[in-house]
Amino acid sequence: MPNPGSKTRAVHGGERPNPITGASAPDLVMSTTFAMDEPAGFSINAFEGEVPYIYTRWGNPTIKMLEGKLAALEGAEDCVAFGSGMAATSALLLASLKAGDHLVISDVNYPGTAELVRDTLANYRIRSTAVDTSDLGAVESAITPATRMIWIETPANPILRLTDIAAVSEIAKRHDLTLAVDSTFATPIATRPIELGADYVVHSLTKYIGGHGDALGGAVLGSRDHIEPLRTHALVYFGGVLSPFNAWLIARGAATLPIRMQAHEEGARLVAAFLEDHPAVKRVNYPGLESHPQHELAVRQMANCSGMLSFQVDDGAVVAKRMAESLEVIHFAVSLGHHRSLIYWIDTDDMLATSFKLTGTQAARYREFAGEGLFRLSVGLEDATDICADLDRVL
């Protein structure tokens, strides 16, 4: 079919009935090695073009099925899956950059990414400048002759700040840089960065795409020319391979991604409106609220506002303790994008001391969204009225 809709892609992308058994559901192939008809080389470099199934670190039918489904959802030519979102992130960064190169990166993003870039990549003499990527002038002026890549995350964890992908892609193209977008919070149902000019899309599959909190995974998507070297080098040598069992679980989750995202957004809109009206709540960050400072960009760039929001209250640390002890529906836990609602307390001083280490002006801009700290809430698929009642009781 020439141009199937996203629900059809989610269900059928990458899959087909087994041609021998007729099995309608995808096979789970746990085999690490594959019997061969004739001797072949012992290096991935011995093969030209598509590598046959030889060893699961090089390729596996169940992982390939998931990669096909993700590429179909994202509108990408190719996809390579990894054992976690951080395995995908570190593989892409280490394969794209070498000693002496420079990276421009969002000053607020997933803390693991911030710490990897600032501390680990610096040890390999890969330098970086962290800027507020919602400020296009700041992105442009951070670029140096050594810059090779721009890395953005939109919406950014945990303040839900957005970056205009098309505008940053225009800057990247003008300076001959590659643009990578961590689109974990948005998912391909909200935003397809490749269609907006990005070179790479990165996902933690552990979150919305898997959707059920039972499998770690990650992926990088892009053109065949961009993904092929990642598969043969970053995946095969760094070895951050996804388990076929996790690939199978994540593919099962991904089949319902479009309808889950509709339900997550519907719930999040109700919970965001409830919190915005709540006397104990000082501020709510949700791209779907008109009060979000970039609501206009959200409408333009996000076909779905996702289920992630964050909010501030007075005495957040005390409320966090009460939540951990007495929430009944929502789990007080890290992670996000699962069918179960999850909430976590993110103290601003802690975050600025350990992960983001921002300059005075940058920290002031972070505090505009985060105040002294915020609750990051991943609105799950329970009844929104029950989620609101659970919050109301502890607030």
Ligand SMILES: *Cc1c(COP(=O)(O)O)cnc(C)c1O
């Ligand atoms: C969770 C997350 C990651 C890391 O993914 P893991 O699967 O936990 O390794 C990266 N980016 C974002 C935005 C995330 O939420």
